[in-house]
Amino acid sequence: MRIVVWLGRHHQHHILLSPVMRERFVALYLRGKSSQACTLSNAFLFCPAASVVVPRAPRPPTIGHLSVLSAEKGVDTLIQLFRQIAAVNPAIRLILAGPVGDKRLYNLIDAASADFPDRFEYRGPVTGEAKAHFYGEIDLFVLPTRLIDEAEPLVMLESYTAGVEFVGSNRGCISERLRRADCLLSDDVEQDSALIVARLDEAATDWSGFRQACAAHANRLHASAASEAATLFAAMLTPADHAPFRKPA
Numbered sequence: 001m002r003i004v005v006w007l008g009r010h011h012q013h014h015i016l017l018s019p020v021m022r023e024r025f026v027a028l029y030l031r032g033k034s035s036q037a038c039t040l041s042n043a044f045l046f047c048p049a050a051s052v053v054v055p056r057a058p059r060p061p062t063i064g065h066l067s068v069l070s071a072e073k074g075v076d077t078l079i080q081l082f083r084q085i086a087a088v089n090p091a092i093r094l095i096l097a098g099p100v101g102d103k104r105l106y107n108l109i110d111a112a113s114a115d116f117p118d119r120f121e122y123r124g125p126v127t128g129e130a131k132a133h134f135y136g137e138i139d140l141f142v143l144p145t146r147l148i149d150e151a152e153p154l155v156m157l158e159s160y161t162a163g164v165e166f167v168g169s170n171r172g173c174i175s176e177r178l179r180r181a182d183c184l185l186s187d188d189v190e191q192d193s194a195l196i197v198a199r200l201d202e203a204a205t206d207w208s209g210f211r212q213a214c215a216a217h218a219n220r221l222h223a224s225a226a227s228e229a230a231t232l233f234a235a236m237l238t239p240a241d242h243a244p245f246r247k248p249a
Helices: 002-011 019-029 075-086 103-115 128-136 154-161 189-205 207-237
Strands: 014-016 037-039 062-066 093-097 120-122 140-143 165-168
Touching: 014 019, 019 037, 037 207, 062 075, 062 128, 062 189, 075 093, 075 103, 075 189, 093 128, 103 120, 140 154, 140 189, 154 165, 154 207, 165 189, 165 207, 189 207
Parallel strands: 014 037, 062 093, 062 140, 093 120, 140 165
Antiparallel strands: none
């Protein structure tokens, strides 16, 4: 990256997902020349969330996770956390959705399904109405990702847009996008189990309030991203002689 940046010099303009990512990139590669870097969140890709909240169906408090299921996304950790929680909270259930290609992970999922037939459900890939139904059936989305190049997970933005509270690891810009600071996982099983139960209880108790708060947060993220996009696109459409990233005179 240092070579690419050096070769491009003032002809390059870099787009980062968040302010912290931008600051780190500028410090690492641009020698403090912040005018050559801007931000644009993935939230720009999402429409504003609807404020309509359907009544919560009678069911147990439910954890959810949707991704291309892998160890890097922390699915094995999530199953471990669920087992820890299930040992002392017999009403809580977990729904997993998404494709899985890892044999070891598939075996972990299969074992959990056998051990908790009424409380653990694997649905496979979901799209369209099935995905909307998935978000309607969960109270808390948990993403214990340890992906080395995790950035701004689309499932996080999707979860908020659907009105679902989100708990995740401190990777990429997840901590910058969280609605609440107390929704950040610590990578400690005991602490994270307690955190998930606390957030799950709150979300399940005040279904309507949490759904509206999460949708409002999604709308704030979208509005901020739309402002970033307006700035970026204006710069891209500015004639080269006046562009903010043109070669200095």
